[in-house]
Amino acid sequence: MFVQVSQLEKRFNDHQAIKGITFHIKKGCCTALLGPNGAGKTTTLHMLAGLLSPTKGSISYNGEKDYRKHIGFMPQHPTFFNWMTPVEFLYFAGKLSAVPKQLLKEYINNSLSFVGLTEVKNRKIGGFSGGMKQRLGLAQAILHQPELLILDEPVSALDPTGRREVLVLMEKLKERMTILFSTHVLHDAEQVCDEVLMLKEGEIKWDGSLIDLKKAFSHTAVHIETTEPIKDELDKLVKSDTIHFMTDTNVTILEIAPSFQTNDLLTTLIKKGHTIQKFEVKEDSLEDAYMKVINL
Numbered sequence: 126m127f128v129q130v131s132q133l134e135k136r137f138n139d140h141q142a143i144k145g146i147t148f149h150i151k152k153g154c155c156t157a158l159l160g161p162n163g164a165g166k167t168t169t170l171h172m173l174a175g176l177l178s179p180t181k182g183s184i185s186y187n188g189e190k191d192y193r194k195h196i197g198f199m200p201q202h203p204t205f206f207n208w209m210t211p212v213e214f215l216y217f218a219g220k221l222s223a224v225p226k227q228l229l230k231e232y233i234n235n236s237l238s239f240v241g242l243t244e245v246k247n248r249k250i251g252g253f254s255g256g257m258k259q260r261l262g263l264a265q266a267i268l269h270q271p272e273l274l275i276l277d278e279p280v281s282a283l284d285p286t287g288r289r290e291v292l293v294l295m296e297k298l299k300e301r302m303t304i305l306f307s308t309h310v311l312h313d314a315e316q317v318c319d320e321v322l323m324l325k326e327g328e329i330k331w332d333g334s335l336i337d338l339k340k341a342f343s344h345t346a347v348h349i350e351t352t353e354p355i356k357d358e359l360d361k362l363v364k365s366d367t368i369h370f371m372t373d374t375n376v377t378i379l380e381i382a383p384s385f386q387t388n389d390l391l392t393t394l395i396k397k398g399h400t401i402q403k404f405e406v407k408e409d410s411l412e413d414a415y416m417k418v419i420n421l
């Protein structure tokens with residue numbers, strides 16, 4: 126266990142945004158915090174980052190209560206002073222997070238090099254693109270070499286190139302630190318996360334690994350086109366209730382559990398002399414599993 130969150134609640138006047146959630150963040154893992162608008166993701170991350178105090182409940186970090194020095198945080202909309210340069214901004218941020226003076230220059234150079242902003246380190250931030258600003262936000266969050274990096278929507282506001290750049294950086298950071306990030310971009314979450322935490326209306330709907338989530342809620346669909354009907358064959362090979370859809374033009378769509386061996390199905394159909402015009406296997410994505418969990 127690394128960070129333990131117990132019975133955490135947050136109330137804004139008469140609105141209970143977080144309703145007593147309990148979970149832990151595993152050391153060395155990359156956890157995606159998912160959920161619809163208003164689910165309570167930002168509120169949870171702000172409480173974890175120490176920016177918002179919980180109404181009830183506790184957060185402990187390896188048993189420590191004041192763990193802020195171990196955390197790096199990038200807000201949903203990082204704000205900068207446009208007249209500053211990245212070096213000036215990081216110098217300012219480093220002072221705030223109490224990076225020792227003798228290490229600050231080295232840390233700033235390392236962070237800027239890591240996010241690919243060395244060449245523009247003395248230009249005014251005001252002229253930067255959204256992607257460059259997001260990478261500078263990341264440089265600020267990792268400047269003091271935190272053990273836990275919390276990122277609120279790190280990719281949502283970016284174009285595909287900017288998203289890819291940030292995802293590549295997150296992939297590299299995974300080797301050095303524990304990451305917790307929120308996002309609406311499920312395709313991207315699927316690329317980098319190991320663990321998934323899903324929130325809806327302030328309650329946890331899923332807490333577990335991406336692999337277990339997909340095992341529990343995903344199916345594999347197989348699209349088969351043949352010259353002759355294959356219903357008799359399929360009835361013998363797969364349980365009849367898994368046959369989802371079959372047309373009279375010999376198109377079959379099967380929805381099967383992930384454990385089903387599609388290779389065996391294809392081999393048997395070929396052995397029986399069927400002419401296969403199409404055999405396409407499509408696995409459900411995180412998005413499919415998310416829709417099922419959120420609508421439960």
Ligand SMILES: Nc1ncnc2c1ncn2[C@@H]1O[C@H](COP(=O)(O)OP(=O)(O)OP(=O)(O)O)[C@@H](O)[C@H]1O
Pocket residue numbers: 137140142160161162163164165166167168169
């Ligand atoms: N400062 C605040 N005052 C009052 N209500 C708030 C405040 N901050 C958040 N809320 C409410 O708490 C709930 C959770 O908001 P939060 O921003 O944490 O959700 P979210 O999952 O991050 O949403 P989004 O995906 O839209 O960013 C919402 O109903 C929101 O309106």
